[in-house]
Amino acid sequence: MKILVVNSGSSSLKYQLFDMVGETVLAKGLVERIGSQGSVLTHQADGRKEKMDFESPNHEAALRKVFDVLTASGTGVLKDIKEIDAVGHRVVHAGEKYASSVRITPEVVAALEECSELAPLHNPPGITGIRAITKLLPEVPQVGVFDTAFHQTMPKEAYIYPIPYEYYERHKIRRYGFHGTSHRYVSMRAAEMLGKPIANLKLITCHLGNGSSIAAVDGGRSVDTSMGFTPLAGIPMGTRSGDLDPAIVTFMAEKDGVTAEHVVQKILNKQSGVLGVSGLSNDFRDLEEAAEAGNESAALALTIFANGLRKYIAAYAAIMNGVDAIIFTAGIGENSKEMRSRVCEGLKFFGVAIDEEKNNCRGIERDISMPGSKVRVLIVPTNEELVIARDTRAIVFS
Numbered sequence: 001m002k003i004l005v006v007n008s009g010s011s012s013l014k015y016q017l018f019d020m021v022g023e024t025v026l027a028k029g030l031v032e033r034i035g036s037q038g039s040v041l042t043h044q045a046d047g048r049k050e051k052m053d054f055e056s057p058n059h060e061a062a063l064r065k066v067f068d069v070l071t072a073s074g075t076g077v078l079k080d081i082k083e084i085d086a087v088g089h090r091v092v093h094a095g096e097k098y099a100s101s102v103r104i105t106p107e108v109v110a111a112l113e114e115c116s117e118l119a120p121l122h123n124p125p126g127i128t129g130i131r132a133i134t135k136l137l138p139e140v141p142q143v144g145v146f147d148t149a150f151h152q153t154m155p156k157e158a159y160i161y162p163i164p165y166e167y168y169e170r171h172k173i174r175r176y177g178f179h180g181t182s183h184r185y186v187s188m189r190a191a192e193m194l195g196k197p198i199a200n201l202k203l204i205t206c207h208l209g210n211g212s213s214i215a216a217v218d219g220g221r222s223v224d225t226s227m228g229f230t231p232l233a234g235i236p237m238g239t240r241s242g243d244l245d246p247a248i249v250t251f252m253a254e255k256d257g258v259t260a261e262h263v264v265q266k267i268l269n270k271q272s273g274v275l276g277v278s279g280l281s282n283d284f285r286d287l288e289e290a291a292e293a294g295n296e297s298a299a300l301a302l303t304i305f306a307n308g309l310r311k312y313i314a315a316y317a318a319i320m321n322g323v324d325a326i327i328f329t330a331g332i333g334e335n336s337k338e339m340r341s342r343v344c345e346g347l348k349f350f351g352v353a354i355d356e357e358k359n360n361c362r363g364i365e366r367d368i369s370m371p372g373s374k375v376r377v378l379i380v381p382t383n384e385e386l387v388i389a390r391d392t393r394a395i396v397f398s
């Protein structure tokens, strides 16, 4: 059984083709600059990586090119595109409509379109990807896997904002949370690594990438998470501010004669976070190098990030009245031993003790806690594509 996983962005498209017998990746790649002149396809299969320039005015054209490469005579991993049994899509926002993955039907597409109001930048590309596959592979079943779904188990006290309640009723303003597929995957893997049923575990999962979010996972259910109505909330990120006093928005807008929308979309989403504080980079590798060389702004940005993370971890331990394990994942969580070390150092007071030798690693699954640590600390590389492929198989073929 072969499943294609598609993750459509506004001008990009990532894909992975799985052979579900053994859950192996047959091919994967990325199309960039869709809709601009000169799109680029980077394709990997059979241990080879190729880059191809082509024209791709839209996602359908991008997928056509991907299909050509997948079936190319001699080098393709498929003889015929008909070998694809199902397609799974990453879609960002399903609002309150779906608490788990679903088979795509015209009704589901309509429901997701309604949710686009809540995620105007992130949802339309996912829907575009679904439409393109519907056109190119009309007979092939499709499944939608949503970033918000895992967090639909949050209790009301976690998702209702302390603003007039009518805003929730009239406009659905509430905490939704994102990165749900990743938080779900790493919490399941953590339970397997700890050898305990997930139902008995209190976990704090830290997805630290370009966007970062923390989740409190109690008994396998998300009970709180740091991102909110949009992915702008929570800890500071690469270019996003994370939590701040909302009065800053109108103050900045008045002072500089710009709109509140400009402040939120441009300044707080794209020019803030560790990039904004350091004035240097949103990439933690650059910041760690600069801080090491004595750059104070880079050091300050990293400290603000580490403290933000530590505050959320402590808060979620309080929310769950305990924590069995802290899990680090995504680009920074999997790769930065410095950040893991700093955060854990500041959590010694509630029984976190890591072994620095075990922590000295990158991108591998590992328990890095000291044998006696009250709270276990795990690195779990995330694999959202695999979850999407598994959900697709489960929904289409069971």
Ligand code: ADP
Pocket (backbone or CB within 6 Å): 208, 209, 210, 211, 238, 282, 283, 284, 285, 288, 330, 331, 332, 335, 336, 362
């Ligand atoms: P995305 O959210 O786009 O999926 P990733 O999860 O791939 O992002 O994370 C990307 C980020 O991970 C980079 O911006 C960088 O800050 C960080 N990162 C990657 N490798 C390292 C490393 N070796 N040390 C520190 N940070 C790293």
